[in-house]
Amino acid sequence: MKEQIYKIDLIESFNLEHIFECGQCFRWNKEQNGSYTGVFKNNVLNVKIENNKIIFQGICEEDIKKTVEKYFDFERDYEKIKKELSKIDEPLKTSIAYGNGIRLLNQDLWETIISFIISANNNIPRIKGIIERLSKQYGKPIIWNEKTYYAFPTIEELSKASVEDLRKLGLGFRDQRVYETTKLILTKQVNLQELQNKKSSKEIREILLTLPGVGPKVADCIMLFSTLKCLDVFPVDVWVRRVMNELYFKLPEESKLKREQIEALAKEKYGNLAGIAQQYLFYWKREA
DNA sequence: GCGCAGGGGGTCG
């Protein structure tokens, strides 16, 4: 496959740090020059901003313009969304100003499921390491600029890994969960194609929760960060819990409100855009 | 530098 390039004018809702460091993805890495390089599906892409242009460059299986428009969610009007959310209250407005270049990626559903099962009770450097090792071991190589990258393994490819194999790659207690989930998806006991076509978040969530290693938080992340794009979910992790405690309950950071309580409040305040609000709040609380 | 303790994007039983 040969290299492709795609350039567009820089838009307001597009910032590399905001997009790649807001916790939705694990395979994008910053280069010396400030650009980011990442692997998704069978593509290796570098993204940089230069002279008020966004430049996408790399190995792309299909047409790069189409691929990029889908992956970076260019069909959605983030300006409109931000305007709407900013009206809700001051704290949210502040967080939006802080992470104004966030976009939610349309990541492959299968990859997102496995990645977020791995994320449970884990830290980002280690999560990234595990996913790299999985890809190197079971995924297809893609060569670009004399460097070899590895696509995330397909369902079939990963199903070749035994629990012991996974343990050796450093998954820890998540080995069994990844193994079982892979089996369920491979045998179509959980059919991702059908899941992709479902409309209601409730229905999708119920099915995801049947997968080992997928609890409420992981399910919401999968729904928000993959091609499922359920914008109404509100993943509650330690950071979001902290920020919500502070902002709306005037409680000390560490106090533990029930997850359901926070979810309910989010739904009430942010409605069907709760998921995007969550990203601004999360990024703000973690970085600032 | 090196060794060691502490903790981490939760889930499960």
Next chain:
DNA sequence: CGACCCCCTGCG
């Protein structure tokens, strides 16, 4: 509500 695997980080 406690255990869970283990890499990563920070401190002594």
